[in-house]
Amino acid sequence: MNIIKLDAIGSTNVYLKNLLANLNLENFTVVVADNQTAGKGQRGALWTSEPSSNLTFSVLVKDLLLGIESIYDLNVAVSLSVFNAIKNLGIEGLSIKWPNDILADNKKIGGILIENIIKSNGEIFSVVGIGINVNQGNFGELAQATSLVNVFGKEFDREILMNGVLKQLQYYFNSLRNDHKIGVWQEYHNNLYRISIPSAFELPSGERFMGIIQNVSQQGTLVVLLESGKIEEFYIKEVKMLY
Ligand code: BTN
Secondary structure, three states, X not given: OOEEEEEEEOOHHHHHHHHHHHOOOOOOOEXXXXXXXXXXXXHHOEEOOOOOOOEEEEEEEOOOOOOHHHHHHHHHHHHHHHHHHHHOOOOOOEEEEOOOEXXXXXXXXXXXXXXXXXXXXXXXXXXXXXXXXXXXXXXXXXXOEOOHHHHHOOOOOHHHHHHHHHHHHHHHHHHHHOOOHHHHHHHHHHOEOOEOOEEEEEOOOOOEEEEEEEEEOOOOOEXXXXXXXXXXXXXHHHOEEOO
């Protein structure tokens, strides 16, 4: 496995995408940074991380997705990989908040940003960015963030944790390749935050409403039963879950 270790970089996702534009990188190339100074989060947000405290890395996936209709399979596999690598440390009360936040006791402990590059021949290359809060104890104004040190009261070795995630990624990618997609999706739904429980949501307009998550569709939309009895599907930018 090709692992590139950096002391400091803006974003491991951006670095890996730039490398990919210039080199023929081997599948599963990993870029890990001790300090990420301009980390990218979902929805254009920043991913801030205290230097030398957390895990920030990106993995190149070249051979998994056969078409854009299966793009969300990768998200499901990556979410479960991060979820299980953290769970294996002995944490209870973990969940996956749609589409891919990893929560510990309702607070965010891990985030995932997948950027797909669709080549002219139809091939899909994905840069899978993973951030896990490990040894950072204080998150300032980010009241909804937590870390392993906050949950366990002790520090963790970041490299061991990264190897745990990489192992899980290989396991779930193989499961998808070997036609175990239904089981992988079932596991995702089993661990989905607030599935089947009345929950609050917010639209981009600021309007709030209550609904009950039914499932996540193959396209990655959140399927919600509204109070009116109507079922509605939302794409990632169309709704936010309040928690
Ligand atoms: C989120 O908003 O939840 C996604 C956060 C993803 C952060 C990781 S850290 C490593 C990789 N490089 C980035 O710039 N972002 C991802």
